[in-house]
Amino acid sequence: MSASTPIVERGTRASRVGLLLAALLLLAAIAAPWWAERSSQRLFTEFLYTLALAQMWNLLAGYGGLLSVGQQGFVGLGGYCLVVLGLQAGLNPFFIVPLAGVVAALVAIPAAAVLFRLRGAYFAVGTWVVAEVLRLLVANTASVGGGSGTSITRTVSGIPAWWRESTTLWLALTLGAGATLAVYFLLRSRYGLALTAVRDSEPAAESLGISVARVKWFAYLASAAGCGMAGALIFITKLRIAPEAAFSMDWTATMFFVVIIGGIGTIEGPIVGTLIFFLLREFLSDYGSGYLIVLGTVAVAFMLWLPRGVWGLLASRFDLHFFPVQRRLRNQALKEEK
Amino acid sequence: MAEWLNTLLQGLLLGGLYSLFATGLALSFGVMRMINIAHGDFAILAAFVAIAVVEPLGLNPFVVLLLIVPLMGGFGYLLQRLILNRTLGQDILPPLLVTFGFGIIIQNLLLVMFSADTRSLDIGALGTASVALGGDVAVGVLPLIVMAVAVAVLAGLQWLFAATPLGRAFRAASDDSEAAQLMGIDNRHIYALAMAIAMAIVAIAGVFLAIRANIAPTDGPARLLYAFEAVIIGGLGSLWGTLAGGIILGVAQAIGLKADPGWGILAGHLAFLAVLVIRPNGLFARTRER
Numbered sequence: 180m181s182a183s184t185p186i187v188e189r190g191t192r193a194s195r196v197g198l199l200l201a202a203l204l205l206l207a208a209i210a211a212p213w214w215a216e217r218s219s220q221r222l223f224t225e226f227l228y229t230l231a232l233a234q235m236w237n238l239l240a241g242y243g244g245l246l247s248v249g250q251q252g253f254v255g256l257g258g259y260c261l262v263v264l265g266l267q268a269g270l271n272p273f274f275i276v277p278l279a280g281v282v283a284a285l286v287a288i289p290a291a292a293v294l295f296r297l298r299g300a301y302f303a304v305g306t307w308v309v310a311e312v313l314r315l316l317v318a319n320t321a322s323v324g325g326g327s328g329t330s331i332t333r334t335v336s337g338i339p340a341w342w343r344e345s346t347t348l349w350l351a352l353t354l355g356a357g358a359t360l361a362v363y364f365l366l367r368s369r370y371g372l373a374l375t376a377v378r379d380s381e382p383a384a385e386s387l388g389i390s391v392a393r394v395k396w397f398a399y400l401a402s403a404a405g406c407g408m409a410g411a412l413i414f415i416t417k418l419r420i421a422p423e424a425a426f427s428m429d430w431t432a433t434m435f436f437v438v439i440i441g442g443i444g445t446i447e448g449p450i451v452g453t454l455i456f457f458l459l460r461e462f463l464s465d466y467g468s469g470y471l472i473v474l475g476t477v478a479v480a481f482m483l484w485l486p487r488g489v490w491g492l493l494a495s496r497f498d499l500h501f502f503p504v505q506r507r508l509r510n511q512a513l514k515e516e517k
Numbered sequence: 518m519a520e521w522l523n524t525l526l527q528g529l530l531l532g533g534l535y536s537l538f539a540t541g542l543a544l545s546f547g548v549m550r551m552i553n554i555a556h557g558d559f560a561i562l563a564a565f566v567a568i569a570v571v572e573p574l575g576l577n578p579f580v581v582l583l584l585i586v587p588l589m590g591g592f593g594y595l596l597q598r599l600i601l602n603r604t605l606g607q608d609i610l611p612p613l614l615v616t617f618g619f620g621i622i623i624q625n626l627l628l629v630m631f632s633a634d635t636r637s638l639d640i641g642a643l644g645t646a647s648v649a650l651g652g653d654v655a656v657g658v659l660p661l662i663v664m665a666v667a668v669a670v671l672a673g674l675q676w677l678f679a680a681t682p683l684g685r686a687f688r689a690a691s692d693d694s695e696a697a698q699l700m701g702i703d704n705r706h707i708y709a710l711a712m713a714i715a716m717a718i719v720a721i722a723g724v725f726l727a728i729r730a731n732i733a734p735t736d737g738p739a740r741l742l743y744a745f746e747a748v749i750i751g752g753l754g755s756l757w758g759t760l761a762g763g764i765i766l767g768v769a770q771a772i773g774l775k776a777d778p779g780w781g782i783l784a785g786h787l788a789f790l791a792v793l794v795i796r797p798n799g800l801f802a803r804t805r806e807r
Contacts, residue, residue, distance in 0.1 A: 246613050248554065293790055296797040297749070299609040300552035304745045305793075308786055311742060315783040326779075428738060432621055439614060468625040475625065479618035482611055483603060 194502065201356075208352050212345035224348050224416060226457055227355030228409045229433060233441070233449035234358035235405035236434035241444035242366065243398040244378030246303040248431055252290075252310030253283040253403045255317065255425035257410025262323045262420060265334035272334045273346050276354075276411045283407025284400045286313070291399050295392065314426035328421025331414060350412055358405055363446050363502045365401075374398055406430075432471075439478045442488030446502040451490045519653035521775070526656050528771025532747075532764030533664030534729065537722035538740055539747035539759040540670060541715035547754055548691045548711040549597075549605060551612040555620035557740030559716060560723035562623050563589050564732055567724045568636050578638040578728055585720045593716025598709040605708070620737060627734030635731035638724065663725050667763075670718055671756055677714075678756070687711055739782075746789040752799025761800060765792075 208227075211220055232254070239245045257279035264270045264278060290309045297305040318326040335343055365371045373394050376384040385391050410430075414420045433456070441452020459477075463470040481488060487495070542556050553559070566588070567581045604611035646658040678684035689697035690707045698704055726732060726740070747766050751758025766785045773784020792799065 240610065244610070246610055248617060293793050296793055300546070300613055301745075301749065303554070303613055304552060304742065307738070308742055308746065308789060311739075312783065312786045312790070315779070315786070319777075319779040319783065432617075435614065435617060439618075443610075468628040471625040472622050472629070475618045475622035479615050479622070482615045482618065483600065486611065 205356060209349065211348055217344060220344055220348050224351040226453060227351035228412055229437065230449055230453045231354040231358040231405060231409045232430065232434050233437040233453055234362050235402040237438045237443060237449050238362050239398055239402045241438060242374050242378060243395060245395060245399060247306040248303050249306030249310035250406045250434060251426050251428055251430040252313040253406035254410035254413065254430045256283050256286060256313055257407035258414035258420050258425040259317055259323060260411050261331050261334055261414050262329060266331060272415050273350060276350055276408050279411035280404035280408040284404040287400045287403035291396050295395065310426060314422050318422040326422060328419065330419050332418045335415065347415055354409055354412060359446060436474050436478050439481050440488055442490030445490050445494065448488050448490040452488065455489065522654050524771050524775045525768060528768035529764050530656060530660035530664050531767030531771060533660065533667040534722065534725055535743050535747045535766050536667045536760040536763030537670065537718060537725065538744035539763055540674065541718040542744045543748045543759050544711055544715045548687050549708050551605060554613055554616040554741065555623060556719065556744060558620040558623040558737030560719045560726065560740050561732055561734065561737040562627065563720035563723035564727035565627055565631055568638055568727060571638055578640050578724060582721060582724055585724060586717045589720035590713040590717035594709045594713040597712035598705060601712065602705050602708055624735050624737060631734060633733060635733045637731045638727040640728055644728065659729065666721065667760065671760055675756055683710065746785065749799055750789060750792045752801040755801040758799060758801035
């Protein structure tokens with residue numbers, strides 16, 4: 180018997196094709212202001228920030244095992260950064276986007292300190308309470324428009340329309356692709372391994388020397404920052420902000436649909452999920468509330484019968500991994516014998 | 518002075534309603550170790566069904582309880598038996614996500630059927646009747662009835678848990694579901710019964726809510742949050758703790774509301790967060806989380 184060392188593989192053929200495809204798509208998207216119509220640019224922007232939100236939720240729920248139903252709190256917070264830093268302090272709205280991430284992460288620190296006293300299901304509802312507290316605080320602050328909100332058109336009024344639209348798209352691209360890549364590289368690192376270990380079994384992870392609390396804390400802060408940045412960008416495109424819309428449960432509901440339908444705990448899942456989400460919306464948006472009923476039913480059905488989502492199904496059936504985060508062992512000797 | 522005493526009493530009695538909401542949640546957590554994220558939405562659903570029945574038939578809202586409570590109970594049994602039992606297991610995400618999905622479905626179903634307008638159940642003069650307690654202090658008759666019902670429900674549950682074979686089965690399934698199964702308990706059935714009772718209580722809470730206030734299809738999540746806060750303030754596993762938690766929440770909201778109309782609900786949330794910081798296990802915790 181020949182002693183052979185198995186080879187550790189981290190890439191797959193699909194991942195190399197995927198990388199090429201992703202690079203081409205990225206280039207096409209960057210160039211969109213020169214070839215796409217304004218309406219499709221807006222659609223791309225929306226697609227990309229939805230993807231960013233979904234990746235952030237997936238990072239928490241799919242990889243960290245932390246279910247949050249309060250991510251809308253950070254989306255709203257990011258949106259309101261436009262009011263405080265843009266309308267009131269006069270900063271360029273596009274600079275506010277990264278700042279909103281910082282603000283959201285800073286707010287997430289005390290929130291985490293309280294919420295991590297709750298576990299599992301209780302953590303989930305606790306995140307919702309925090310989001311509500313943020314909403315009520317904003318709604319009770321008259322200087323940011325109070326309950327009825329305010330227009331933020333003035334923050335972008337000095338910027339030529341073409342630049343405004345293009346920069347919005349590029350920022351959305353940075354967030355959407357950035358969130359995907361950030362999760363990808365995070366998971367390939369030792370921190371990612373720690374995160375998934377914590378999700379799978381906290382005691383086991385702890386016994387291997389992982390600081391469970393710190394890993395969760397980091398995932399929560401990172402997700403808050405991502406949602407905050409996306410929130411600022413979203414309200415640059417909407418130009419009007421009110422607490423009901425900014426802190427709407429719909430943001431988290433959207434992340435939930437996208438990730439569940441696409442495939443929770445995979446990086447490709449949110450991408451596939453966002454595509455399906457936009458397709459469904461295209462076909463069903465005429466039905467108003469009926470559309471949300473259909474989406475909810477589809478998500479529940481997936482949870483019950485296809486808990487790994489569309490991508491989970493495809494990945495296991497065709498062994499397809501565009502963003503492989505796992506390590507695979509290939510035994511050289513075995514292959515040669517064949 | 519009398520004004521503040523009235524505020525305190527209002528908050529205290531509001532706690533009865535919150536406790537009704539919280540009891541169902543505490544029960545499903547206690548027995549199945551799951552949180553029904555759509556808990557509040559089911560209460561609003563029950564309330565809208567009550568409104569839909571009362572208005573054309575001209576029934577008394579209290580009479581309609583006789584219809585709604587068993588209806589929601591049966592619905593709860595089937596929901597748990599056919600759907601939610603499939604989601605229970607080591608992973609805590611599936612039950613949360615499935616019930617979250619149910620919440621979205623219910624809210625939008627109600628929006629389609631009843632529009633976004635607020636509705637309520639009218640019980641005529643009883644709705645505004647009050648008992649004078651001397652001075653300028655008075656309490657409403659309806660809040661008193663709600664509080665009495667809440668206490669009765671809790672007493673009934675305590676008796677059920679302490680003195681009946683079903684209660685014993687609930688406790689067994691909660692403490693160690695596998696051992697309970699070995700002793701011949703059918704967990705699927707026990708869980709479904711627990712959800713049936715939780716839903717029956719939720720139906721009472723929803724109907725009382727619609728009698729007391731105007732409700733809209735999207736009010737469910739707020740109700741879930743109050744119920745959840747009452748459970749956590751009271752402490753996990755403590756039945757009477759949910760009443761204490763409900764009262765603390767109600768008083769905090771009433772005081773906040775008195776200070777500024779915008780601060781009522783916020784004061785409740787802040788009281789909850791304060792308890793979480795000071796006593797993470799709640800005031801009267803009995804069971805520990807697994």
